[in-house]
Amino acid sequence: MELPSQYPAGEVEQRRYAAWLSAGAFAADAASDRPPFTMVIPPPNVTGSLHIGHALDHTIQDALVRRKRMQGFEALWLPGMDHAGIATQNVVERQLAAQGLSRHDLGREAFVERVWQWKAESGGAILGQMKRLGDSVDWSRERFTMDAGLSQAVQTIFKKLFDDDLVYRAERIINWCPRCLTALSDIEVEHSDDDGELVSIRYGEGEASIVVATTRAETMLGDTAVAVHPDDERYRHLVGTEVELPLTGRRIPVVADPHVDPAFGSGAVKVTPAHDPNDFEIGRRHDLPSLTVLDERGVITAHGPFEGLDRFEARPAIVAALREQGRVVAEKRPYVHAVGHCSRCRTTVEPRLSLQWFVRTEPLARAAGEAVRDGRVRIAPPELAKRYFAWVDNMHDWCISRQLWWGHRIPVWYGPDGEVRCVGPGETPPSGEGWRQDEDVLDTWFSSALWPFSTLGWPEKTPDLAKFYPTSVLVTGYDILFFWVARMMMFGLYAMEGTPPFAVVALHGMVRDQHGKKMSKSSGNVIDPLDWIDRFGADATRFTLARGANPGGDVPVSEEWCQGSRAFCNKLWNVTRFALLNGATVAGALPSPGALSSVDRWILSRLQDVVEQADEQFEAYEFAKACDLLYHFAWDDVCDWYVELAKPVLAAGGPAAEATRRVLGHVLDELLRLLHPVIPFVTDELWTALTGSLTVATAAWPIPAQSYLDPSAEAEIGRLQRVVTEVRRFRADQGVKPAQRVPAALVGLAEAGLDAHEGLIRAIARLDPPGEDFTAGASLAVTGAVSVELDTRGTIDVAAERARLAKDAAVAEKEIAQCRAKLGNEAFVGKAPAEIVDKIKTRLAAAEADAVRIAAALATLADA
RNA sequence: GGGUGCGUAGCUCAGUGGGAGAGCAUCCGCCUUACAAGCGGAGGGUCGCAGGUUCGAAACCUGCCGCGCCCA
Numbered sequence: 001m002e003l004p005s006q007y008p009a010g011e012v013e014q015r016r017y018a019a020w021l022s023a024g025a026f027a028a029d030a031a032s033d034r035p036p037f038t039m040v041i042p043p044p045n046v047t048g049s050l051h052i053g054h055a056l057d058h059t060i061q062d063a064l065v066r067r068k069r070m071q072g073f074e075a076l077w078l079p080g081m082d083h084a085g086i087a088t089q090n091v092v093e094r095q096l097a098a099q100g101l102s103r104h105d106l107g108r109e110a111f112v113e114r115v116w117q118w119k120a121e122s123g124g125a126i127l128g129q130m131k132r133l134g135d136s137v138d139w140s141r142e143r144f145t146m147d148a149g150l151s152q153a154v155q156t157i158f159k160k161l162f163d164d165d166l167v168y169r170a171e172r173i174i175n176w177c178p179r180c181l182t183a184l185s186d187i188e189v190e191h192s193d194d195d196g197e198l199v200s201i202r203y204g205e206g207e208a209s210i211v212v213a214t215t216r217a218e219t220m221l222g223d224t225a226v227a228v229h230p231d232d233e234r235y236r237h238l239v240g241t242e243v244e245l246p247l248t249g250r251r252i253p254v255v256a257d258p259h260v261d262p263a264f265g266s267g268a269v270k271v272t273p274a275h276d277p278n279d280f281e282i283g284r285r286h287d288l289p290s291l292t293v294l295d296e297r298g299v300i301t302a303h304g305p306f307e308g309l310d311r312f313e314a315r316p317a318i319v320a321a322l323r324e325q326g327r328v329v330a331e332k333r334p335y336v337h338a339v340g341h342c343s344r345c346r347t348t349v350e351p352r353l354s355l356q357w358f359v360r361t362e363p364l365a366r367a368a369g370e371a372v373r374d375g376r377v378r379i380a381p382p383e384l385a386k387r388y389f390a391w392v393d394n395m396h397d398w399c400i401s402r403q404l405w406w407g408h409r410i411p412v413w414y415g416p417d418g419e420v421r422c423v424g425p426g427e428t429p430p431s432g433e434g435w436r437q438d439e440d441v442l443d444t445w446f447s448s449a450l451w452p453f454s455t456l457g458w459p460e461k462t463p464d465l466a467k468f469y470p471t472s473v474l475v476t477g478y479d480i481l482f483f484w485v486a487r488m489m490m491f492g493l494y495a496m497e498g499t500p501p502f503a504v505v506a507l508h509g510m511v512r513d514q515h516g517k518k519m520s521k522s523s524g525n526v527i528d529p530l531d532w533i534d535r536f537g538a539d540a541t542r543f544t545l546a547r548g549a550n551p552g553g554d555v556p557v558s559e560e561w562c563q564g565s566r567a568f569c570n571k572l573w574n575v576t577r578f579a580l581l582n583g584a585t586v587a588g589a590l591p592s593p594g595a596l597s598s599v600d601r602w603i604l605s606r607l608q609d610v611v612e613q614a615d616e617q618f619e620a621y622e623f624a625k626a627c628d629l630l631y632h633f634a635w636d637d638v639c640d641w642y643v644e645l646a647k648p649v650l651a652a653g654g655p656a657a658e659a660t661r662r663v664l665g666h667v668l669d670e671l672l673r674l675l676h677p678v679i680p681f682v683t684d685e686l687w688t689a690l691t692g693s694l695t696v697a698t699a700a701w702p703i704p705a706q707s708y709l710d711p712s713a714e715a716e717i718g719r720l721q722r723v724v725t726e727v728r729r730f731r732a733d734q735g736v737k738p739a740q741r742v743p744a745a746l747v748g749l750a751e752a753g754l755d756a757h758e759g760l761i762r763a764i765a766r767l768d769p770p771g772e773d774f775t776a777g778a779s780l781a782v783t784g785a786v787s788v789e790l791d792t793r794g795t796i797d798v799a800a801e802r803a804r805l806a807k808d809a810a811v812a813e814k815e816i817a818q819c820r821a822k823l824g825n826e827a828f829v830g831k832a833p834a835e836i837v838d839k840i841k842t843r844l845a846a847a848e849a850d851a852v853r854i855a856a857a858l859a860t861l862a863d864a
Numbered sequence: 865g866g867g868u869g870c871g872u873a874g875c876u877c878a879g880u881g882g883g884a885g886a887g888c889a890u891c892c893g894c895c896u897u898a899c900a901a902g903c904g905g906a907g908g909g910u911c912g913c914a915g916g917u918u919c920g921a922a923a924c925c926u927g928c929c930g931c932g933c934c935c936a
Binding site: 829 | 933
């Protein structure tokens with residue numbers, strides 16, 4: 001097969017992915033008797049497209065599942081999307097708005113129909129992008145949270161929770177987005193430190209006045225009390241009295257509450273139970289009325305001159321009015337404080353008193369914590385379990401109702417006489433006069449939390465569920481720990497009778513730029529993985545991400561590093577090309593060690609070590625280490641040394657060349673298999689060219705062959721490498737052109753067991769045998785008995801050589817001094833383990849021998 | 865404020881009791897017939913600071929300084 005000199009990524013990727021699909025390489029079989037390995041994709045939004053964070057998450061998952069597939073597991077990686085209630089509804093509402101319509105113009109049914117239409121036309125762009133990345137998901141099992149089956153799962157679990165009194169409806173302060181016009185859960189609110197203002201306002205008059213500080217002056221219209229700390233002497237006399245609330249003329253009580261911080265501001269706070277979660281709690285404790293003064297859009301509803309003003313217009317207006325009355329005693333601007341924003345649209349969240357459905361999380365969260373504490377679920381890396389516990393141990397009840405139309409409608413009907421009936425799947429909803437269904441839908445996360453089993457057919461007892469649940473690993477970013485993991489754990493344990501949804505939670509970090517900065521549109525440092533795939537290839541993109549992926553750690557990337565990854569793919573391409581051009585083969589048995597040269601035995605020994613270590617590292621989610629190991633083995637050992645050493649052998653022909661062709665074929669065969677999980681495309685293209693087989697995707701994962709471990713060959717080739725490296729170093733120091741061959745005498749090779757390699761050393765170090773007029777101009781003391789005498793035809797740069805030797809001498813002297821100091825220390829010799837002491841003794845002897853040789857070389861140089 | 869990490873070469877990061885490492889960047893020399901997306905060579909670090917434990921600390925302990933993330 002003819003291969004061009006550069007890897008044509010784009011063409012190969014398209015062809016290979018199509019071939020995998022047509023071969024059914026990713027399809028899992030529930031009837032198989034192989035052990036299962038299951039992952040469900042953390043479902044991306046139907047509105048979403050593939051960003052660099054997905055690319056990392058998917059690269060890791062794909063690497064895991066591809067390896068397991070090669071290991072003989074019945075591997076299922078299940079794809080799909082969630083319906084992203086708020087985001088999707090926003091998209092369609094914007095489309096309608098462009099036509100001057102609102103969803104209310106269409107009505108609920110027609111609107112939902114319109115959303116489905118949008119999904120069919122424009123939703124799920126990410127699925128095609130996943131193919132470009134090479135995701136080996138089972139497309140026949142693609143799921144969507146709004147599918148009939150998954151919707152049935154939602155209704156089933158809601159009914160179960162309802163019957164178990166684990167969901168309830170209550171009037172609470174919730175996070176409200178005045179733009180999306182819906183409730184949000186705590187985790188859909190993002191806090192940031194924003195510039196605001198802190199205004200101190202005097203309530204009441206004269207002796208009976210009290211100053212409160214607030215960042216939200218506009219809510220004072222809804223104040224129903226002022227609170228102070230019970231032990232605060234300054235205000236003790238006012239507790240129990242009333243003060244006049246400015247602008248309204250209302251009189252409100254001063255109450256004592258231990259949750260007031262006497263050190264903050266004046267030590268007195270205004271209490272607005274309808275518009276602040278803390279105030280709501282104070283209100284409950286003191287039986288205060290709640291006065292709502294903002295509507296669902298954040299517009300003032302209180303009677304008076306401020307009615308109709310938006311909250312952000314009302315704030316300065318009210319402060320101005322107060323100032324006019326002389327009631328503003330202090331103003332601090334800017335005042336930086338934490339402000340919550342809607343994670344979907346960044347609008348400032350408004351705490352709002354409203355009637356919503358909640359999940360009673362306490363028992364569910366406790367079970368979710370226990371599953372990790374007792375080891376049924378392992379979090380990797382284990383350090384991050386602390387974060388998980390911090391979350392599940394302090395979980396607030398989860399607000400699950402959303403004032404949207406796109407989503408799973410809450411299956412609760414309200415009757416004319418205040419009846420509340422939850423309807424399970426297959427049950428007939430109550431009908432008749434006065435019965436109506438709850439208008440709200442459930443949080444998207446409610447259905448996502450069922451994903452690990454709803455996608456496998458639950459609540460039906462399907463073969464998929466039996467075979468593939470629980471899933472093996474959930475891979476996600478630590479920033480999503482609270483989103484996916486905690487919720488999936490709670491519902492998985494609850495629905496599946498205590499069986500956790502996954503055995504392992506493997507967490508990675510976030511992708512960052514080359515300076516470790518978070519990517520953001522405002523920083524202008526966002527990387528589009530599709531752009532990288534176009535320019536450098538999917539494998540280069542994946543390798544860049546995987547090579548930076550330490551467990552739980554952030555992954556900095558840059559275009560330069562991706563170029564490096566592309567270079568690596570190209571290196572593999574060219575070394576395989578070399579191998580094919582030179583007749584490398586995978587046919588027939590690998591010759592036994594006894595029939596191989598020490599060079600062949602060396603690379604095979606290294607290979608066994610690499611197979612074992614790479615396997616361990618993949619198993620431990622140490623992708624960065626596995627990639628680094630394979631990168632260096634491929635580039636340093638195989639390309640830079642083995643291939644260079646093989647060239648003369650291959651050129652010479654004969655049985656030795658025959659064996660080397662077989663060994664080279666074998667090494668590449670296994671190397672490509674080992675790399676396939678991370679860089680599937682280039683490895684498949686090369687492996688199929690090398691082996692003639694259909695695909696490496698279903699080839700066997702390499703296992704170490706102990707019989708090829710050969711420490712003696714490794715030591716021998718290590719000595720050979722030292723000889724060559726020393727010569728190269730000398731040549732570089734002396735400015736000898738790479739192409740120039742230098743006559744040299746190799747001394748002491750036999751003693752070092754390297755006499756068989758003289759030809760190889762001469763070939764790759766570019767040394768000619770000494771001729772009749774040979775004159776040693778320089779002598780390199782390499783190691784042990786080995787030295788190299790070179791004839792530089794009188795052109796030796798004595799100063800450069802002297803500098804080189806002096807440097808070596810300094811290294812040796814330092815080593816000698818350090819070792820002697822240790823060995824001269826009685827405490828060290830007495831207390832350190834014998835093996836350490838022996839090691840130091842060996843090092844000392846070696847350094848002393850080096851020093852002697854270097855001194856001799858210097859003396860020779862002086863004579864010359 | 866509570867929690868939780870981090871500080872090692874110019875940059876990004878491994879290393880977690882016993883000879884300071886990698887990638888990229890830098891410098892020098894090369895188209896040496898697989899690969900210039902390449903080859904060979906080199907330089908570069910008081911391991912944040914200060915104490916302590918230890919025969920021995922980049923690693924363990926304490927404090928300090930600086931940075932990050934999550935939660936409030």
